[in-house]
Amino acid sequence: MKRWVWTESYTAWAFMAPGLALIAVFVFWPIIYGIPLSFTDYSVISETHYVGFDNFVTAFHDKNFLISLWNSLLYVIIVPIIQIISIMMAILVNGKIPGVKIFRTAYYIPVVTSMVAVALIWSWLLSNNGVVNFFLLKLGLINDQVAWLSTSSTALFVLMFITMWKGLGYYMMLYLAGLQGIPSDLYEAARVDGASRWRVIWSITIPLLRPHILFCTLISLMGAIRVFDEVYILTKGGPGTSTLTSSVYIFQKGLEQFNFGYASALGLIVSILVGVLSVLVFRFNQKGGVNPY
Amino acid sequence: MSATLRPKKWIAGIRLAVVYTLLLALALFMMGPFLWLLSVSLMPGKNVFSNPPAILPTFIDFDNYVKVWQFMNFPKYIYNTVVITALGVIFNVILAALTAYPLATFRFKGRNLVFTLLIATMVIPSSTAMIVHYLTIQWLHLTGSFLGVVLPSAVSVFNIFLMRQTFLGIPSDIRDSGKMDGASEFRIWLQLVLPLVKPAIAVISLLEMMAFWNNFLWPIVVLDDPQKYPLAAALTFLNGQFSYNFGWIAAGTMISVIPIITVFLFTQRYYMEGIAGAVKG
Numbered sequence: 001m002k003r004w005v006w007t008e009s010y011t012a013w014a015f016m017a018p019g020l021a022l023i024a025v026f027v028f029w030p031i032i033y034g035i036p037l038s039f040t041d042y043s044v045i046s047e048t049h050y051v052g053f054d055n056f057v058t059a060f061h062d063k064n065f066l067i068s069l070w071n072s073l074l075y076v077i078i079v080p081i082i083q084i085i086s087i088m089m090a091i092l093v094n095g096k097i098p099g100v101k102i103f104r105t106a107y108y109i110p111v112v113t114s115m116v117a118v119a120l121i122w123s124w125l126l127s128n129n130g131v132v133n134f135f136l137l138k139l140g141l142i143n144d145q146v147a148w149l150s151t152s153s154t155a156l157f158v159l160m161f162i163t164m165w166k167g168l169g170y171y172m173m174l175y176l177a178g179l180q181g182i183p184s185d186l187y188e189a190a191r192v193d194g195a196s197r198w199r200v201i202w203s204i205t206i207p208l209l210r211p212h213i214l215f216c217t218l219i220s221l222m223g224a225i226r227v228f229d230e231v232y233i234l235t236k237g238g239p240g241t242s243t244l245t246s247s248v249y250i251f252q253k254g255l256e257q258f259n260f261g262y263a264s265a266l267g268l269i270v271s272i273l274v275g276v277l278s279v280l281v282f283r284f285n286q287k288g289g290v291n292p293y
Numbered sequence: 294m295s296a297t298l299r300p301k302k303w304i305a306g307i308r309l310a311v312v313y314t315l316l317l318a319l320a321l322f323m324m325g326p327f328l329w330l331l332s333v334s335l336m337p338g339k340n341v342f343s344n345p346p347a348i349l350p351t352f353i354d355f356d357n358y359v360k361v362w363q364f365m366n367f368p369k370y371i372y373n374t375v376v377i378t379a380l381g382v383i384f385n386v387i388l389a390a391l392t393a394y395p396l397a398t399f400r401f402k403g404r405n406l407v408f409t410l411l412i413a414t415m416v417i418p419s420s421t422a423m424i425v426h427y428l429t430i431q432w433l434h435l436t437g438s439f440l441g442v443v444l445p446s447a448v449s450v451f452n453i454f455l456m457r458q459t460f461l462g463i464p465s466d467i468r469d470s471g472k473m474d475g476a477s478e479f480r481i482w483l484q485l486v487l488p489l490v491k492p493a494i495a496v497i498s499l500l501e502m503m504a505f506w507n508n509f510l511w512p513i514v515v516l517d518d519p520q521k522y523p524l525a526a527a528l529t530f531l532n533g534q535f536s537y538n539f540g541w542i543a544a545g546t547m548i549s550v551i552p553i554i555t556v557f558l559f560t561q562r563y564y565m566e567g568i569a570g571a572v573k574g
Binding site for chain 2 (some may be wrong): 037
């Protein structure tokens with residue numbers, strides 16, 4: 001009997017060995033190694049020294065880093081907006097009307113296309129002589145052409161819009177899955193009681209979607225704070241530092257200027273920030289009490 | 294009877310009209326940009342910034358596609374993308390299925406520990422992973438190779454959980470009956486269990502296919518030679534070099550986007566189940 005138990009655990013580890021080895025190297029190691037790295041001045045070109053908390057002191061005096069942190073936090077504005085719009089979209093496509101599946105698919109297309117393609121399309125649409133300006137001028141909403149992505153006051157918000165536009169379909173599908181898990185007799189009971197449509201949404205749908213709201217909020221929160229692709233492709237943080245987000249700044253410091261030690265310190269600060277924010281979301285949503293996976 | 298029914302029907306009709314109007318408006322908002330790109334790509338010589346904007350093509354000509362195909366060496370980039378994507382999908386499917394199987398069906402010491410550690414990685418964010426990955430890939434002498442592109446995302450904790458969830462639903466008799474016949478654990482896994490979890494394999498394949506197909510940054514970081522770039526990375530290159538030739542860029546972008554959209558359209562049922570399964574469990 002004892003021998004059999006041993007064999008089974010031996011086989012188990014043999015099954016898991018390749019996967020766990022890769023996870024150790026590419027998931028655990030970055031988490032672990034990032035910490036000591038952030039206390040050094042490792043930079044490939046010169047000798048590496050232990051520098052104590054110097055990187056962290058520098059970070060909090062680094063104006064560009066502080067701006068990038070602020071921009072990343074500002075990006076979080078999209079989190080509640082994404083939830084509201086995608087829940088409404090999910091309710092809209094949850095009906096059993098003919099052709100609704102085609103619409104679901106259509107809304108999902110931006111999710112499956114690459115950010116490179118999406119960024120390219122929107123950069124054209126949003127340029128000075130682009131389609132967006134054409135329509136806004138026609139409608140009288142603006143008086144002059146706006147260079148949406150190269151004006152410091154609009155660029156960050158335009159990027160937020162693009163992030164949202166690309167992600168809405170994804171969150172819609174997650175919420176749709178939640179909606180379809182709500183037993184229909186609950187709705188019928190509410191209708192018998194004479195509840196209005198909005199009342200039903202507010203008192204039945206939203207509370208029952210709570211685990212999904214928590215999950216989607218967490219994912220979109222992390223996505224927002226770590227936003228990279230769209231910013232890197234479209235503005236590289238510019239004009240000036242108006243769209244510099246923390247991920248872009250860390251990438252510039254690390255993989256463009258090869259300041260690995262400093263970049264790791266910045267990464268650690270951001271990781272702690274994300275961790276704290278996630279805990280806050282959990283607290284805020286405590287009644288949901290759900291394991292996202 | 295009919296007097297009470299008629300206004301109700303009327304209201305239902307209006308409601309349906311409102312719903313379809315909303316659905317169509319949203320569809321235009323989500324699909325419009327792609328349709329516009331398609332129409333730009335099909336009209337050589339037409340300016341993207343023409344006034345009024347050309348939403349629908351007034352003529353159709355594939356000249357942009359022919360020219361950009363010849364100029365960009367697309368077969369090479371498509372080959373790179375396909376190899377990277379195939380490697381990524383194969384690694385992810387095999388490794389997730391292997392790693393998740395004992396976690397779901399075996400009893401062994403350390404199972405809970407492995408499980409807890411895996412969950413921990415999903416909670417602790419790493420903002421500098423890419424930097425450490427770069428150092429690791431360099432240390433393994435894999436810079437410039439497709440393997441270097443694929444390896445850091447060859448296995449994901451998310452996929453392991455998805456796979457484990459599926460294995461949990463398989464009756465244990467199957468493993469027992471395999472044992473009775475004297476099959477090894479590996480053969481039971483390969484020949485008896487895997488065929489039963491095809492939907493989950495399909496889901497992982499699809500999710501990873503899209504992720505690898507669309508990935509542009511890591512390939513640029515790891516691959517020193519632009520000739521090895523996959524499509525998404527090559528497009529940023531094209532965009533930088535020919536920012537004036539809108540038709541070519543539009544056609545190039547369409548070429549990169551069409552395969553993945555086609556795959557999605559044909560497999561969306563599995564795909565949707567997969568992302569929905571992410572919240573359950």
